[in-house]
Every structure is written in C-alpha cells, then in structure tokens.
Amino acid sequence: MNFKKILCLMGCALYFSMSVSFAEPHWVHEYEQNSEYNSQPDWGSIEDASQDTIPAKYPYAECGIGTHQSPIDLSNEINSASLNGLSINYPRDYPDYYNTGHAPQVNVSTNYSGKLKVGNDVFPLVQYHLHAPSEHIIGATKFAAELHFVHVKADGKIAVLGVLLKVGRSNSTLGTILAYQLPLDNLGEAQHNSGPEIDPMKLLPEDKTHFYSYAGSLTTPPCSEGVSWYVLSHPVEISQTQLDTLKSINIANEGFDYNNRVTQGLNGRVVSGKK
Numbered sequence: 001m002n003f004k005k006i007l008c009l010m011g012c013a014l015y016f017s018m019s020v021s022f023a024e025p026h027w028v029h030e031y032e033q034n035s036e037y038n039s040q041p042d043w044g045s046i047e048d049a050s051q052d053t054i055p056a057k058y059p060y061a062e063c064g065i066g067t068h069q070s071p072i073d074l075s076n077e078i079n080s081a082s083l084n085g086l087s088i089n090y091p092r093d094y095p096d097y098y099n100t101g102h103a104p105q106v107n108v109s110t111n112y113s114g115k116l117k118v119g120n121d122v123f124p125l126v127q128y129h130l131h132a133p134s135e136h137i138i139g140a141t142k143f144a145a146e147l148h149f150v151h152v153k154a155d156g157k158i159a160v161l162g163v164l165l166k167v168g169r170s171n172s173t174l175g176t177i178l179a180y181q182l183p184l185d186n187l188g189e190a191q192h193n194s195g196p197e198i199d200p201m202k203l204l205p206e207d208k209t210h211f212y213s214y215a216g217s218l219t220t221p222p223c224s225e226g227v228s229w230y231v232l233s234h235p236v237e238i239s240q241t242q243l244d245t246l247k248s249i250n251i252a253n254e255g256f257d258y259n260n261r262v263t264q265g266l267n268g269r270v271v272s273g274k275k
C-alpha cells in the first residue's frame with residue numbers, strides 16, 4: 001500500500017481528487033439497520049457502481065465477513081509479562097489539520113520523525129484522529145472519546161495506538177486540533193488547514209507502560225485486517241466543552257453526534273495486557 005492510500009484508508013475519499021481520480025463509495029457511522037444510507041450494518045455489502053466483478057464490486061466486504069475486526073471489548077485480557085513494552089516518541093510538529101468528513105484528523109508533516117517502537121519493530125506515525133464515544137470498551141465502560149494514532153511501516157504493516165479520553169480538565173493540544181478543523185465545503189468534500197505547532201505527547205497519559213494489545217482491523221471501511229492494536233490503559237482528560245465541540249463536528253460531518261464503530265466479535269482472539 002502506498003502512503004496516499006493509507007492516509008485515505010481512514011476515510012478521505014476526496015482528499016487527493018486533484019491528483020488521483022478515484023472516489024470510494026460513500027458510507028456513514030449511523031448504527032441503524034436498513035437505513036437509506038450506507039450505515040454500519042451495511043458496510044460489507046456496499047457496492048462500487050463503477051465495478052462489475054467480484055471482489056472489486058464490494059470494496060468493503062471485509063467489514064462484513066472479517067473475523068479479526070475492531071473495535072472490541074478489551075476486558076478479560078490475559079496478563080502477559082512477556083509482552084514488549086511500547087516506546088512512544090512524537091516530537092512537536094506543524095501538522096495538517098484535516099477534517100476527513102468522518103473524523104477530525106491530524107496528518108503529520110513531511111519527514112516527521114514521530115514513531116512507535118514495539119520490540120524491534122519501528123512504526124512511523126502517519127496521522128491521528130478522534131472518535132466519540134470511544135470505540136474500544138472495557139466491560140461495561142465506554143469512554144467519552146478515543147484517539148487513534150495510526151502508524152505505517154514501509155512494508156505496509158499498520159499499528160494503531162489507542163488513547164481513551166474521559167471528561168475532566170481540558171487538554172490544550174486537543175483544543176488546538178479542534179480549533180483548526182474546517183467544516184466540509186458545499187459539496188461535502190474533506191477540508192484541510194494549516195495551523196500552529198502542537199505537542200502530540202500531551203495527548204498521551206503519563207503512564208504509558210500499561211496497555212491492552214490484540215490483532216484487529218481498521219475501524220472504518222475498508223476495515224482491513226492485519227492491524228496491531230495497542231490501547232493504553234490509563235485515560236486522558238478532556239473538558240466537557242471539548243467533547244461537545246467534537247460531537248458538533250460529527251453532526252456537521254455525517255448528521256450524527258457519534259462517529260464510533262460498534263464493538264465486534266472476538267472470534268477466539270486473545271487480548272493481552274501489560275499490567
């Protein structure tokens with residue numbers, strides 16, 4: 001997978017429309033079944049009208065038939081003392097503030113050196129974005145929101161670091177990300193914006209040693225599997241006002257105040273935990 005494709009995997013069908021002519025079928029986060037829109041229960045069967053043959057006709061089939069899908073309930077994790085620790089290094093950056101139409105997102109600058117190290121694997125950070133409410137849950141606990149830091153290695157392997165967000169004190173870096181989001185244009189197309197320097201490390205909890213880990217997928221179409229998930233156990237606080245802003249961006253984008261995918265079946269997968 002090339003870099004553009006990976007940026008677009010998280011929902012930016014039109015971002016590169018100036019240079020590349022492709023338009024992916026539209027979808028929304030709506031939970032309702034048999035909706036007139038391409039809602040969550042329908043993602044797997046959404047057709048690409050420009051294609052006649054299978055599998056190209058069903059570009060999001062994995063959302064429906066995949067067995068290693070995300071998000072999931074992280075409770076009942078097995079404590080694995082042998083799990084490699086995470087080394088997270090996200091230097092300050094002048095990023096691209098980008099509203100994909102499905103989520104507020106930050107695309108890192110060219111030649112950005114931010115990375116996640118897991119054992120001998122080094123995953124460069126490509127973009128991070130927000131969901132509300134949280135996509136991962138822990139038993140009965142659903143959090144106010146969730147940040148996803150998406151990393152892609154040169155060989156195409158993807159690792160996502162999840163950070164759970166709860167209401168409390170406001171977060172200055174999150175405030176900047178929300179403030180520099182542009183609304184979609186008149187045609188509903190994604191918009192991006194320049195803005196000030198931010199410190200992504202301020203979006204992470206102090207304790208980065210405790211986390212959940214499992215094998216999953218992208219949580220938006222095409223729901224591609226083979227994604228290594230790491231979700232930090234300790235949440236980060238955001239203010240109620242920031243949560244309300246996030247919800248209002250969701251409403252303006254898709255018409256719903258939420259942009260989370262519902263949890264998916266474990267199908268025999270094991271969730272490891274570093275306690």
Ligand SMILES: [Zn+2]
Nearest residue numbers: 129131148219
């Ligand atoms: Zn996400």
